[in-house]
Amino acid sequence: MIPQEYIQEVVARNDITEVIGQYVQLRHRGRTYTGLCPFHNEKTPSFTVYPDTQSFYCFGCGAAGDVISFVRKISNLGYVEAVKQLAGRAGMPMPEEDDQESRSRSRLLEINRNAARYFYDQLNAPTPEAAMARRYWREKRGLSDAAIRRFGLGYAPEDFVGLLHYLRHRGFTEPELESSGLVKRSAKGNLYDIFRHRVMVPIIDVRGNIIAFGGRVMDDSKPKYINSPETMVYHKSRTLFALNVAKKSTSKRYILCEGYMDVISMHEAGFDTAVCACGTALTPEQVKLLTEYADEVVLSYDSDEAGQKAT
Numbered sequence: 001m002i003p004q005e006y007i008q009e010v011v012a013r014n015d016i017t018e019v020i021g022q023y024v025q026l027r028h029r030g031r032t033y034t035g036l037c038p039f040h041n042e043k044t045p046s047f048t049v050y051p052d053t054q055s056f057y058c059f060g061c062g063a064a065g066d067v068i069s070f071v072r073k074i075s076n077l078g079y080v081e082a083v084k085q086l087a088g089r090a091g092m093p094m095p096e097e098d099d100q101e102s103r104s105r106s107r108l109l110e111i112n113r114n115a116a117r118y119f120y121d122q123l124n125a126p127t128p129e130a131a132m133a134r135r136y137w138r139e140k141r142g143l144s145d146a147a148i149r150r151f152g153l154g155y156a157p158e159d160f161v162g163l164l165h166y167l168r169h170r171g172f173t174e175p176e177l178e179s180s181g182l183v184k185r186s187a188k189g190n191l192y193d194i195f196r197h198r199v200m201v202p203i204i205d206v207r208g209n210i211i212a213f214g215g216r217v218m219d220d221s222k223p224k225y226i227n228s229p230e231t232m233v234y235h236k237s238r239t240l241f242a243l244n245v246a247k248k249s250t251s252k253r254y255i256l257c258e259g260y261m262d263v264i265s266m267h268e269a270g271f272d273t274a275v276c277a278c279g280t281a282l283t284p285e286q287v288k289l290l291t292e293y294a295d296e297v298v299l300s301y302d303s304d305e306a307g308q309k310a311t
Contacts, residue, residue: 006095013090016054016067023074039063061295072292078206108233111180112210118166119154119200133199136218147268158197181229201260204244214260237283246273247293254294258301
């Protein structure tokens with residue numbers, strides 16, 4: 001994580017008028033600057049820069065934010081990449097992450113990559129349970145094999161130690177596995193897999209890292225969903241599922257769905273900007289993240305009580 005004090009210094013050293021002026025021809029009008037918006041086609045300037053608040057707003061398309069938001073949007077960058085670009089412009093070296101923290105973060109991501117491979121391989125295993133999971137994805141959810149591959153969908157077998165043994169054999173330690181949230185320790189002190197006999201959905205961040213998983217039952221048993229707990233690499237309130245895919249679209253009209261399955265079905269139907277919060281409650285952090293990529297957001301929540309409350 002980049003220290004907040006460092007980010008504030010980066011913003012302070014990058015005057016928003018100068019940065020935007022590299023991309024937009026601005027005209028000085030009183031205490032503001034105006035120009036043609038770089039994010040949508042227009043003939044009359046509706047894009048306004050406010051030096052006093054170091055912010056911008058377009059009255060035509062609603063694009064808004066600070067200098068980091070502008071750089072992210074104009075260059076299609078992630079948050080960290082935009083901060084790095086502005087830091088370089090200001091001649092500020094990036095703060096070094098603690099070596100131990102960096103190694104721990106890297107190991108967690110590596111565990112998740114291996115777990116995703118395990119779940120995908122298990123989906124294609126020659127077992128009756130795996131065949132049931134394939135039918136669930138293909139027939140009940142109507143997904144093509146291409147969609148299954150694109151989202152890295154898989155299956156967690158009904159085995160208390162299958163993933164545990166798989167990851168142990170790849171050199172991961174028990175403390176590392178516990179910190180990943182993929183295994184738990186029983187009252188007797190034994191580790192066991194938390195995802196069992198469930199179809200699996202990897203949760204991938206905007207930079208393409210697998211940071212968590214969602215597991216769903218294939219029948220009506222409860223709980224219907226089990227999700228990874230928060231970890232060093234997964235923060236539920238800051239994550240939008242499928243944003244890593246949606247951001248590649250040329251459309252800036254995003255569809256906000258209620259759950260993973262809705263999003264995947266939307267993409268399969270050709271709506272490639274569908275995303276969802278990891279839960280029905282949309283957080284301010286997720287709203288800010290969404291507005292970095294979307295000019296317009298369409299809500300597509302379920303008609304049940306939970307969906308209506310979220311709407």
